[in-house]
Amino acid sequence: xxxxxCIFCKIGxxxxxxxxxxxxGVVFAIKDxxxxxxxxxxxxxxxxxxxxxxxxxxxxxxxxxxxxxxxxVARDVxxxxxxxxxxxxxxxxxxxxxxHFHLHLLAGRxxxxxx
Amino acid sequence: xxxxxCIFCKIGxxxxxxxxxxxxGVVFAIKDxxxxxxxxxxxxxxxxxxxxxxxxxxxxxxxxxxxxxxxxVARDVxxxxxxxxxxxxxxxxxxxxxxHFHLHLLAGRxxxxxx
Numbered sequence: 001x002x003x004x005x006c007i008f009c010k011i012g013x014x015x016x017x018x019x020x021x022x023x024x025g026v027v028f029a030i031k032d033x034x035x036x037x038x039x040x041x042x043x044x045x046x047x048x049x050x051x052x053x054x055x056x057x058x059x060x061x062x063x064x065x066x067x068x069x070x071x072x073v074a075r076d077v078x079x080x081x082x083x084x085x086x087x088x089x090x091x092x093x094x095x096x097x098x099x100h101f102h103l104h105l106l107a108g109r110x111x112x113x114x115x
Numbered sequence: 116x117x118x119x120x121c122i123f124c125k126i127g128x129x130x131x132x133x134x135x136x137x138x139x140g141v142v143f144a145i146k147d148x149x150x151x152x153x154x155x156x157x158x159x160x161x162x163x164x165x166x167x168x169x170x171x172x173x174x175x176x177x178x179x180x181x182x183x184x185x186x187x188v189a190r191d192v193x194x195x196x197x198x199x200x201x202x203x204x205x206x207x208x209x210x211x212x213x214x215h216f217h218l219h220l221l222a223g224r225x226x227x228x229x230x
Contacts, residue, residue: 080169081206088182106230111204
């Protein structure tokens with residue numbers, strides 16, 4: 001189930017042009033438009049998954065699949081030797097910007113504190 | 116499969132005392148001994164999962180289950196309203212300290228940059 005007004009749902013459906021660097025039908029990946037590191041990719045479930053803590057089991061599974069997809073993307077873009085960080089922000093204290101679950105893949109420089 | 120010399124494996128097996136705040140048989144959680152936020156909990160697969168990018172499918176599944184477990188723990192400790200951040204560090208650039216996959220749950224204050 002996607003949300004007609006959600007920007008990530010629109011990208012997933014191809015209604016907003018944003019080249020996908022990965023897509024397995026459940027999870028897709030795009031480059032972050034405001035990159036915080038040389039590699040900054042977002043892993044996003046096609047289904048509209050809102051707050052992780054409230055997610056139905058199928059939605060939580062889709063969110064968890066982002067971790068496995070991130071491992072694949074990390075291999076694809078060649079950042080596994082240097083290392084990488086995966087980040088999920090949920091809610092105000094974490095500075096979540098889009099209320100559709102997404103996982104950040106950050107790499108390409110020595111990363112600082114986790115927050 | 117656990118590693119006899121790995122500190123997280125030893126905690127998982129109960130050989131090193133560290134109170135578990137969550138344990139579903141696949142994933143357990145402990146408080147970080149050097150907390151970077153008022154709530155700082157580690158979600159850890161019982162199986163010794165090394166580099167995520169090299170993980171066998173069963174290991175990657177165990178790692179992904181940490182995300183679902185983190186949602187449960189976030190509910191249990193009452194940080195879902197304020198928000199929380201999940202972080203996985205892999206390798207040198209991310210500052211990974213223990214080479215057994217783990218997911219950080221950070222909450223309880225306004226978090227800063229992701230790295």
